[in-house]
Amino acid sequence: MKKDIRKLTPEALNAWALEAGVPAYRARQIYAWLWQKGALEFAEMTDLPLALRQQLADAFEIKPIQISAQQISRDGTIKTAFRQHDGNQVEGVMIPSGGRNTACVSSQVGCSLNCKFCATGYLDRQRNLEAAEIVDQVRMLDQLAREHTGKGLSNIVYMGMGEPLLNYQEVMRSVELLTSPQGLGMSPQRITISTAGIAKMIKRLADDNTGVQLALSLHAANDAARTALMPINESNGLDLLAEAMSYFYDKTGNRPTLEYTVMEGVNDTVKEMEELAAFARRFPSKINLIEYNPISMADFRPSSHSGLQDFAQGLERKRLIVNVRRSRGKDIDAACGQLANKLDK
Ligand code: SF4
Known part of the structure; x- marks a missing residue:
């Protein structure tokens, strides 16, 4: 063979x-x-x-992945379905915004973590992607970026389907291939690994000191609420995560990002904003507030425009670093949490 x-x-x-x-x-x-x-x-x-x-x-x-379907949003975001050699499929997204082109890539086929607000969480995990299959996504999204915007990718986020820290070896090999001079020579500072929060793997990432950025999908800053949204929180609660994030910052000097999707009546009250602020203070961090993108499998709704603004201002008054990320590619289900292999169904 x-x-x-x-x-x-x-x-x-x-x-x-x-x-x-x-x-x-x-x-x-x-x-x-x-x-x-x-x-x-x-x-x-x-x-x-x-x-x-x-x-x-x-x-x-050589077993490359292939583009099997593609959709372009009104805002220029391109969602792509990639078929692997064994017929499995994942999705990747190219997001042009503010002069930057960001590739959002998948690390697993499906996901085992069942976060309630995420379309991928409703698909069973089939298998881990291999490093080459991750690099192929980057290369193909880079090509699309060049064709549609005249320039290549500036950033890569491991924020597509799957939990990257549960496919650690292949994800790290893909980072090595993307960053090494024998590979694509990209800066690790422009690569972000986004995790639902596996404390011991966050520490391992810190120890491996690859130079990549880290984002934690937080979405609630009290244990009961977070466990209801993200079952992984039961075994990786907020104390463990805060300790791992501090460790990451101390080892790498990179300030991690907290991703917080703001959902009406779920996590958008003043009390929840204060819980988020208290958690964010436990280590140097910055906060991305994300507009929620509805999915057909669940009943969550985005906070109103003013609700989101009030939430952000509350955090800013507490002198935290806050970015509000408006949804991109919503009309083609390409936004955060919406990837569910629906492209060619
Ligand atoms: S948010 Fe990430 S970890 Fe959670 S189910 Fe979706 S893909 Fe998996």
């Missing part, structure tokens, strides 16, 4: 070359074709001798 060449580290590719009698510099060329130039067929590797291209095709395969 042929091996997936994109699962090989540079060292493993070197070892194969040595055994196959291929000079080491050729292994470096092959690696650059795979990860710098994004070759998806050995035939594209035109500066390799024909015999070597054949040797590679005999020993290995």
Whole structure:
């Protein structure tokens, strides 16, 4: 059976070359074709001798993802369905906003965490994505950004389908491929890993000190309310999360973001704003308030425009750093929490 060449580290590719009698510099060329130039067929590797291209095709395969459907929002947001080699499907989104192009990528097919406000949470987790399948999403969204806006991606957020910290190894390998000079050479500062809150993995991310940014999907800052919205909070409560976030800041110097989707009658009262402020003070942080995007599976509603403004101003009066993120791509279900593989159904 042929091996997936994109699962090989540079060292493993070197070892194969040595055994196959291929000079080491050729292994470096092959690696650059795979990860710098994004070759998806050995035939594209035109500066390799024909015999070597054949040797590679005999020993290995490349299993890229493919765009299976695409929708463009009135605001320019592009939602894309990506089909994997085994027929599974995930979604990724390219969001042009304020001169920046952000790619929101998926890390798992479905998700096991069942957050009540999130469409993906209503799909069972099928499998983890491989690093190459994450990098493919970035590459394809970058291409779309160039075609539609004339420039490439400026930021990447792991905020699509799945919990990235529950697919840690492949997510970290994808970060390495996106940031290393042998890969795409992107700055880790422009990459954000967003988690529903797995305390011990947040600490591991801190220890690995990759330079990436961290966002915590908080959405409620008292344990009972948060557990009702996000069952993972039962085993990873707010005290554990605050400790892990402090640890992350101390180790990396990067101020984490708290994502808080404001939902009418759920988490938008003055008392809940004060709970959020108290949690945000437990470590250096910044707060993103997100306008809620309705999904058909649940009954939540967004707070009114003035309700959201009042909530934000309350936090600002407490001298916290607050951004209000208006929804993007809502008309095509591409906004936060709306990804549910509906594109080609
Ligand atoms: S919010 Fe994230 S972790 Fe929660 S169900 Fe959705 S994809 Fe999974």
